[in-house]
Every structure is written in C-alpha cells, then in structure tokens.
Amino acid sequence: MKKSLLMFSCCIGLLLTACNTTTNLYSWHNYEKSAYQYQKKNTDETFEKAMKEYLKVIENQNGTRKAVPPGLNAEYGYMLYKAGKKSEGINYFKQEILLYPESEVYISRIIKQLEQ
Numbered sequence: 298m299k300k301s302l303l304m305f306s307c308c309i310g311l312l313l314t315a316c317n318t319t320t321n322l323y324s325w326h327n328y329e330k331s332a333y334q335y336q337k338k339n340t341d342e343t344f345e346k347a348m349k350e351y352l353k354v355i356e357n358q359n360g361t362r363k364a365v366p367p368g369l370n371a372e373y374g375y376m377l378y379k380a381g382k383k384s385e386g387i388n389y390f391k392q393e394i395l396l397y398p399e400s401e402v403y404i405s406r407i408i409k410q411l412e413q
Contacts, residue, residue, distance in 0.1 A: 323360040326353050328369075348376055367397050371404055378411055387411060 331350035335343040351373040355365050374389030390408050394401045 321360045322362045323366040324358050326350060328354050364396060
C-alpha cells in the first residue's frame, strides 16, 4: 500500500511538472523567418520585410525581461545605415550599448567606422 501511494504521488508530481509552461526571456515574433528570407534572397522586398519584422520585435516585447534581445538593436541599426539613415542607425547602436553594456567595446568600434 505504501509503495503504491508513493508511486501515485510521484506520478502526480511528474504530471504537474510536465504541465508547467515555460516563458521566454524575449519575444522574437517572426524574426527567424524574415532574417532567413533576407539572407537567402537579399532583395529590396525581403529587406523591407526584415526591417518591419525587426522593428516589430524591438517595439513589442512580451518576454519576461521586457527588453530587446541582445544584438537586435545593432542589427536593425546597421540595416538603417544601409538604407541611408545613418544617424538613426547609429542611435540604435548606442541603444544596444545602453541595454547591454558588455557590448560597448565591439559596438563602439562599429560606430567609429560608420561615422568616418
């Protein structure tokens, strides 16, 4: 009787653990798909779609951190720079440094190169 009661309680515990949902730190929306399509085809259309999706990820964070994922501000900033919006792109690089100070050495080098 004790063994079956112990087995039953273990099974219940396992079931309750399995039903627990995990939450993501960041909301990625369709980032992977749009980034892949842009890298694969590299057309004006895929560039625009990727830009829209990156901005959606930046503006709509529903993850537990409520922050933009690491590197995304820098990636979006570079795309803005490529689109001819130099100062706006550099602002996104600076935002990356504010959110993730550990990236300052790398990102500040990129900013210096883009400002030349």
